Amino acid sequence: MLRHIAAAVLAGALVAQPVQAQAPAGPPPSQTYIHAGALLDRPGQAPRGASTLVVQDGRIVQVADGLLPAPAGARLIDLSDQFVLPGLIDSHVHIFSDDDKTAARLEAMTRGAETRFVVGLDNARRTLDAGFTTVRDLGSEPTAITALRDGIEKGLIEGPTIVNAGRMISISGGHGDGANGLAEPYAELVRDHAVNTCDGPEDCRRAVRIQVSQGAQVIKFAATGGVLSNVAGGLGRQMFDDEMKAIVDTAHAFGRKVTAHAHGKDGIEAALRAGVDSIEHATFTDAETLALFRQTGAYLVPTMIAPEAAVAQARAGERPPAVLAKAEEAARIAFEGHIAQYAAPGVKIAFGTDTGVSAHGDNATEFKMMVDAGMTPDRAIRSATVDAADLLGLSASLGTLEVGKSADIVAVSASPLADVTELERVTFVMRRGVVHKLDGARQPWPAD
Ligand SMILES: [Zn+2]
The missing domain is CATH 3.20.20.140 (Metal-dependent hydrolases)
Structure with a gap:
């Protein structure tokens, strides 16, 4: 029995169709655009000015200068008066x-x-x-x-x-x-x-x-x-x-x-x-x-x-x-x-x-x-x-806000580089692309 299954799996693998021919046209992937007033994407380096983070499937897919308009269907989170940094x-x-x-x-x-x-x-x-x-x-x-x-x-x-x-x-x-x-x-x-x-x-x-x-x-x-x-x-x-x-x-x-x-x-x-x-x-x-x-x-x-x-x-x-x-x-x-x-x-x-x-x-x-x-x-x-x-051995996914890394993102209302106690008053928390806190308030759970 097991041998038959193994043989079938192997045969299937050998005759697999090209992906493009079979993939149905699904809905566009849901993206979240985050407008940041300032962005400390790589702590240890100088923060950027107004920036946009694009998040999809729990990961950062784009980091751009300026406030990019969110396309139709994308969620926009406006932190344009906030200082944004990694979780x-x-x-x-x-x-x-x-x-x-x-x-x-x-x-x-x-x-x-x-x-x-x-x-x-x-x-x-x-x-x-x-x-x-x-x-x-x-x-x-x-x-x-x-x-x-x-x-x-x-x-x-x-x-x-x-x-x-x-x-x-x-x-x-x-x-x-x-x-x-x-x-x-x-x-x-x-x-x-x-x-x-x-x-x-x-x-x-x-x-x-x-x-x-x-x-x-x-x-x-x-x-x-x-x-x-x-x-x-x-x-x-x-x-x-x-x-x-x-x-x-x-x-x-x-x-x-x-x-x-x-x-x-x-x-x-x-x-x-x-x-x-x-x-x-x-x-x-x-x-x-x-x-x-x-x-x-x-x-x-x-x-x-x-x-x-x-x-x-x-x-x-x-x-x-x-x-x-x-x-x-x-x-x-x-x-x-x-x-x-x-x-x-x-x-x-x-x-x-x-x-x-x-x-x-x-x-x-x-x-x-x-x-x-x-x-x-x-x-x-x-x-x-x-x-x-x-x-923690997690530098591949955590610690900075770069393309491919986990969308673990927080915000505070003024620069913590000037006053580090700002970090005691976090206004926004996203983990793996899920918003847990917005405008200083905990969001309903489950967030989706
Ligand atoms: Zn201890």
Whole structure:
């Protein structure tokens, strides 16, 4: 039977008619003309003046100077008094993290997967509404994040394109060990099901392979302690060289990029030497560390709004007591560190916020902090477009507005090159050619 089908398919292929002879004359392809008052089509270069973007089937098919009249049948979106730029990319979010930290802690043992998923759905919508058309999720329950990612990808639900890590790989007692601080019966239960903790290189290979098998597109591991884990383990290095190397090599063998959560200098440098593609947070760095960034070409993802938010939450009693001292130390040091990092030539920076620590939809407040630490608005925007797309391995479709690329487009009412906080007030959001926000208002869904 199978052989007959195969033979028929092969025969069909051999006698196929020329396409022109069979294709029926269908309706003209639907196009959208976007009139932009100014267009930053390639962040890092000077913006263009009044321009027209033509979008078809979710992609950009033309970029032209001036405001081209839209032909009959085409949709015209008038942003001729707006500043238009590529959709923003946040390289570090936790889309399922609840903004209400107290409720999340109190309900941790009683919330079902469905309740947590609904929180994630809402967060995804708010993220897109804020102009972030792509995010990299660096730590969520694997079945939830892959379901959300695929639902958005199929156009079933509203949200940004998601590149996901699954669970963060961690040593036992490390930043990503879910059993930290739990009473014994619960700790044992969590450990039994934990697939993201590993001790020793062999075990760390296994942990990477399990994350990949559960849908991880990128691997994240904790090289050092973390601010928010409920363990008084400090912010220094927690993982040995052989464990980091095993994680990086195993992930790269699967074609996955690897990013390391790292605060302490020793952990950052060990992760860079192990071959990671990026470092999250990078709180404690010096000239030696920055030289290693330059040498390896790894990206630095600063997440500036996270420590500030964590300190405020810990002081308000919304976080466990073990968190407060770590958060205060990190917040104090981080800002000065980032000033030096931005000033260091050749250190690659990708925009990331660790949103989920701070509130979803506030992602763009990171821009002002970057600029306050000495970055030009132009470079800050590039870090959230061109550079983040490079870090995510998506430069072929994202990061700039060029013919053939995805129609992920946002607009603001004045130039963010003059005032970067304009990006906190996005007026227009299109993702894959679908309008999600127009004139500052969310559009009905489904948008078509
Ligand atoms: Zn994070």
